[in-house]
Amino acid sequence: MNKMEDEVIYLSAVTELLRSMVNYQLMTVVGKGEHKNVWFETSVHRQFFFITLVDFLSQTDPKAPVPSIPYLQAMNNICDAPSFEVNGSVQKLKKAVIAFRDWLREEMTVDAWLPSINLQVEISIPRYVVMKIVGNLSKHNTLRSVGVAEDIQRYLQKAGKSVELYQAMLAQGDFYEIFYEDVCAYHASTIAEFLNGLTWGIQDYLAPEYTRSYTPPDSDELPMYRFQYPEEIEHPYAKACYWDLMNLLRSGPIFPPFVVTQHLKIEGRY
Template sequence: MNRSMNKMEEEVVYLLAVIELIRSMVNYEIMMVVGEVDEQSIQFKSMTHKQFFSIALVDFLSQTDTKAPVPSTSYLGALRAISAKPSFNVNGSVQCLKDAVIAFTEWLRTEIDVDAWLGSISLQVKIRIPRYLVLKIDGNISKHNTLRSVGVAEELQRLLKKADKPVELYEAMLAQKDIYDIFHDDISAYHASTIAEFLNNVHWGIQRYLKPEFARSFAPEGGDSPFYRFLPPDQLEHPYAKTCYWSLMNQIRSEPIFKPFTVTRHLKGNY
């Protein structure tokens, strides 16, 4: 019989999943950081890499699978819970993670006004929408064609109705290309550097939070041997969580891919 995980075990599983997801988005294969200190930005290697970034970001903003061995929640929701009641906090080491998660969450929840010309249905409209929903619509259209993104069309229907511009479902489906051009090529592209900064800060927050646990756990064989092992806490008993712990400590050992960077204010004033 499968037993449920305790709080520490769940935390390890969530943290590893978050790091792996961030590393898939914020890395040298997909982007590079350019510019002077405190005035930086990111550049994608290609439009395909920008599209992948949008798709992976949808996963980061979504719920975890209900069939996973941990309770289903959003990744940021899991991080907020961990920050509030951390299992590995040493002398306030969790504070950077808590600050990064709060800042990203508040930014995502902020509503913006989008003036949109939906030429396919001859409609001019001002949409009031939270940033996270812009990013989710962008990523879902990046991932699916029209017949696989009817849910996006239904969301667009609700947004247009809220703006006193009700349309039929087929009209919302026709308007998806117009919305994608605005959300993906304009808003998401403008905010990509800021999002990458937030994600990198979250990664560094986890790094600083777990650094004391890594120092406690890391056990090299000594001498010239390249081999080492980790000494997990006694509370870690579930085999899946113990394996995730080893991988998590190896991620802390290697550190985030990019050093902390600050995006130029010129990419933070709109939307």
């Protein structure tokens, strides 16, 4: 794969992931003006949202035909050296990637009571770690999430509370209740805003390429539109991803751009 083929494969996968998290089947954007927030259809839909989010924050499969890196890092790399930029079209995407990345890296402080191990502790932990813990605990039980228990053990140690691994495993339910039912419920609307911003960033970045590539039907007898591949895209898999990506651009983002209320972005609260 060459650089452009890698980029197309990442962008296709990211766009599909974003649409699986931000869509009308999972959520509704409610409110007006500066007082919007996101409502999930059910608690199961919200849980699926965070399960998919942990995939988005994880690395791609090392057996895939592109380098194995986190999706968000792949997006950052694309913004640094874009293959399809025209007149600054990548700038909105770059801004969206940096904003979400920086937000995820910020540490939150949570005063947590862990009744399973009779422990009161104040934990400082990056938001992206919280999202990964919640996503993994949403889809795995205790014996399939020992890695999560090791993360919990490490951050308890950082807070000055040494526990055995089995204690960290026992505390997983407490962590899930605190992080999922409280912290992640508070941040869900903000995360949806970030993800929707990424979707629109990709749409704007690739709009010139879509305009160049899209070929309308030749006649009433041949009513199929076509896309003209760039010369650099030769590999069959990259071509398939390019076609899928252009089709996603053709339909456009599911939600219009939105900004959620500042009441869900209070500084110092998680």
